[in-house]
Amino acid sequence: MRGRGRGAWWQERFQNAGARITAPREVVLDILHETEEHMSAADVYVKAHAINPSIGLTTVYRTLDMLTQMGIVQKFDFGDGKARFELVNNPGGKKHHHHLICLKCKAIIDYTEFIDEEVEFIEKTQRKLSKKYDFTITDHAISFFGQCAKCREGVSF
Amino acid sequence: MRGRGRGAWWQERFQNAGARITAPREVVLDILHETEEHMSAADVYVKAHAINPSIGLTTVYRTLDMLTQMGIVQKFDFGDGKARFELVNNPGGKKHHHHLICLKCKAIIDYTEFIDEEVEFIEKTQRKLSKKYDFTITDHAISFFGQCAKCREGVSF
DNA sequence: CTTAATGCAAAGGCTTTGCATAGTT
């Protein structure tokens, strides 16, 4: 029963969805809320298990999957074989950002610089898409791919 | 030796990179060039193997990976456990597009409607990011996530 | 000729599933 009271924003969503509020789910949400990183399921599991040793890896996977489907969490694949998870709206936490990904070394840069200009643009597009395709859009992702300075120096390709 | 003469655009890039032009690579590029779908490695393999039975799955994976690192192909993860590949620039082929993804049923909609407006915006951002982070940007991806009309009707979440 | 590319088989690693148990509502 960790974090009860705080973070009620998602508890309401759980109830509306008929999903039970359980200790493992609270722990996972807390962890995602407090981190600045792009965490893999295993990363979350390690922290969760440290907090509450009775939490298993399977539950972490299942929780992350549920949260992704609910639109509370966003799942990313940066190309290194394991999925990464981030809270979509992190009140008081990490700022909304987009990604710059090096295709060679898989380095990820989070940028927030031009987000403000992007927001207006994105929202306009979102409204149009939502209407045209009868889609309820809850989130978006923008990524740029290329080579970082370090990898550009190196030979090949 | 399929497709020699045509599609010389990538052959030059191979030579500059010191990569050999081989039959399997030509076949894979041809397949990607001719399709309208988001193909998995297995999908590509099936077609490639049908054209040239001596082509193995491993080579398809290795080729796709190389093309991705070269920026010729873009690798996507739509959340169903297998990676998808698309040619980045497909002269005379499929138009550049972005994705609308249903988090429930994993349906993917390719949209091209508002691309033109996006292009100008994206290029501006790209120039700024490229400069600030000393990154050579070769491509981008924009995706919107949510629920399609069909899944919205269904209960849960 | 030299070195990269390929294929097959096997290994690897992340993620999912079956089933009995514990926990919520």
Next chain:
DNA sequence: AACTATGCAAAGCCTTTGCATTAAG
């Protein structure tokens, strides 16, 4: 009490790796 959520172990499945062979430049 009724039914969802969890955990463990095992299975699944996509992807990668080792190594001998073949082919490109």
